Amino acid sequence: MRMRLLFAEDDRSLCRAVQTILEHAGYGVDVVYDGSDALDYAREGNYDGIILDWMMPGLSGLEALSQMRRSGVTTPCLMLTARDAVEDRVTGLNTGADDYLPKPFDTGELLARIRAMLRRKDDFRPDTLRFADIELDRQRMTLTRDGQSVRLSKKAFQLMEMLMEQPRRVHDVNRILERIWGWDSESDFNAVWVAVSNLRRTLKDLNAGVEIRATRGVGYSLEETR
Numbered sequence: 055m056r057m058r059l060l061f062a063e064d065d066r067s068l069c070r071a072v073q074t075i076l077e078h079a080g081y082g083v084d085v086v087y088d089g090s091d092a093l094d095y096a097r098e099g100n101y102d103g104i105i106l107d108w109m110m111p112g113l114s115g116l117e118a119l120s121q122m123r124r125s126g127v128t129t130p131c132l133m134l135t136a137r138d139a140v141e142d143r144v145t146g147l148n149t150g151a152d153d154y155l156p157k158p159f160d161t162g163e164l165l166a167r168i169r170a171m172l173r174r175k176d177d178f179r180p181d182t183l184r185f186a187d188i189e190l191d192r193q194r195m196t197l198t199r200d201g202q203s204v205r206l207s208k209k210a211f212q213l214m215e216m217l218m219e220q221p222r223r224v225h226d227v228n229r230i231l232e233r234i235w236g237w238d239s240e241s242d243f244n245a246v247w248v249a250v251s252n253l254r255r256t257l258k259d260l261n262a263g264v265e266i267r268a269t270r271g272v273g274y275s276l277e278e279t280r
Contacts, residue, residue: 057102057172058082062092062118063134064110072105075161076168089113096122097222101129103172106151108135116149123150126185126221130171134159183218186278187263190218199260209234210256213249217266217276226273250274 059081063069069085076083084099086092090112096104104122106115113121119131133151153167183190189198195211196203206214212234216225227246234249235241254266263280 056080056082058084058100059103059105059168060084060086060092060095060099060101060129061105062086062089062095062110062115063105063107064088065107072164075165079165081168087111089115089118093118093121096127096129097125103168104129104131105168106131106133108133119151120149124184124186126183126218128183128219132167132171183215185218185221185264185276188218188257188260190214197256197260199262202260204256204260206256207252209249210253213246214253217274221264221276224269224273224275230273246274 057080059076061069061072061076061083063072063085064087066087069087073083073085084095084101086095087110089110092104092106092110092115093113095101096118106119108115110118115133115135119133122129122131130152131150132153132155134155134157136157152171155164155167182192187199190196190211191198191203192215194205195208196205197214198204213230216230216233227243230246231241231243235245250266250268257264257266263278264276265279266274267277268274
């Protein structure tokens with residue numbers, strides 16, 4: 055299966071040229087022309103990498119990337135921009151970009167940076183997961199909203215991590231049991247229900263803008279409420 059890339063650039067002639075190059079290199083490519091569409095596509099699509107222009111109408115690439123990271127999108131991102139000041143590069147990297155390529159760029163260097171970005175994808179595991187207004191610290195096993203933190207039990211942390219790694223996706227109960235309790239565990243669906251109930255109380259205590267929703271006969275998903 056070929057890797058899928060999202061390419062966001064408001065210069066349509068450049069878009070067509072780069073899309074042709076990437077498809078010739080064997081990638082599947084979706085193209086959008088502004089930051090708002092880039093954000094929508096990144097949230098809904100299953101991409102291996104994102105190539106994002108800094109200056110675009112509507113949301114800028116930097117603003118779109120910031121919102122992607124806040125909503126839990128961890129797809130690696132290469133930022134393209136004519137802004138070459140050191141402080142601009144630092145801003146882009148601190149916002150969540152994985153690499154930075156100034157314009158104009160060489161085709162060979164673009165492809166090399168994409169390959170490097172995609173090699174890192176499988177090893178990418180941020181210390182902090184973010185979705186809506188909550189943060190999950192993987193090192194401390196704490197869930198935080200607006201400066202208020204709660205330390206989670208091991209099972210609660212593992213369940214919250216699973217939900218935040220892929221927010222809005224419905225996670226099958228059997229898959230949750232297998233990942234968190236182990237395939238040979240004697241625990242049943244009731245164990246998952248108890249863990250979900252405990253996490254729901256924690257989210258309510260934090261006044262979080264997310265909730266764990268049940269899809270009857272399937273499983274659970276983490277969704278925004280405001």
